[in-house]
Amino acid sequence: MNISQAESVTAIVLAGGQSSRMGRDKALISVNNMPLIRQVYEVAQECASVVYVVTPWIERYQDVLPSNCQLIREVYDLEAGKPHGPLIGFRQALELVQTDWVLLLACDLPNLKVEVLQSWLQQLPEVPEDAIALLPRHPKGWEPLCGFYRRCCLPLLSEYINRGGRSFQHWLAEHSVQKLPVTQPEVLFNCNTPADLEALEN
Ligand SMILES: Nc1nc2c(ncn2[C@@H]2O[C@H](COP(=O)(O)OP(=O)(O)OP(=O)(O)O)[C@@H](O)[C@H]2O)c(=O)[nH]1
Numbered sequence: 240m241n242i243s244q245a246e247s248v249t250a251i252v253l254a255g256g257q258s259s260r261m262g263r264d265k266a267l268i269s270v271n272n273m274p275l276i277r278q279v280y281e282v283a284q285e286c287a288s289v290v291y292v293v294t295p296w297i298e299r300y301q302d303v304l305p306s307n308c309q310l311i312r313e314v315y316d317l318e319a320g321k322p323h324g325p326l327i328g329f330r331q332a333l334e335l336v337q338t339d340w341v342l343l344l345a346c347d348l349p350n351l352k353v354e355v356l357q358s359w360l361q362q363l364p365e366v367p368e369d370a371i372a373l374l375p376r377h378p379k380g381w382e383p384l385c386g387f388y389r390r391c392c393l394p395l396l397s398e399y400i401n402r403g404g405r406s407f408q409h410w411l412a413e414h415s416v417q418k419l420p421v422t423q424p425e426v427l428f429n430c431n432t433p434a435d436l437e438a439l440e441n
Pocket residue numbers: 253254255256257258259260261293294295313322323324325326328329344345346347384429431
């Protein structure tokens with residue numbers, strides 16, 4: 240990919256989940272000798288001019304990420320003892336974005352591939368103006384944490400959050416979203432459980 244295309248996208252990696260199904264922090268689990276969060280970070284870096292990692296636990300991740308990594312400390316819900324959820328983390332980072340498009344990624348995508356993301360990037364100029372995002376679709380809805388959003392969706396996101404909304408699916412259902420055709424669905428594989436991890440290792 241040439242530099243001008245790389246410069247047109249900012250990546251945001253969300254790493255504030257509870258890993259309740261995995262039973263331990265999945266961002267730090269090593270697959271092929273590299274923590275998952277680092278793998279996602281490195282792929283993102285190949286495709287974006289700026290990469291933000293959003294987490295309440297900067298100290299937990301900074302040692303496994305490059306020293307120049309831009310970590311954003313997410314606001315924490317002190318009463319609940321956990322972050323406010325991925326939509327709030329996304330908004331916090333989106334407020335800093337300067338590029339027209341954002342690549343939003345979960346930290347549990349071990350099969351992400353630079354070439355695939357770069358081929359997705361080529362589709363951005365074709366997205367209709369009224370679509371706020373370009374996302375893969377699965378039978379139950381959108382795949383919100385492995386795809387692209389327009390920076391200008393920030394006011395719509397804030398308005399939804401201010402109404403009390405906390406669901407990507409509900410928010411996306413209110414707007415026009417372009418379907419991203421995925422020819423290699425394995426890149427979307429989510430490592431959520433010990434069984435997922437085992438499947439990956441075999
Ligand atoms: N920044 C941020 N990221 C979040 C938050 N909740 C989930 N994520 C991230 O969103 C991505 C997808 O979340 P899940 O796969 O459900 O991960 P999880 O919430 O850690 O796992 P479970 O507790 O098993 O649902 C992962 O990269 C999580 O780290 C949040 O409140 N803030």
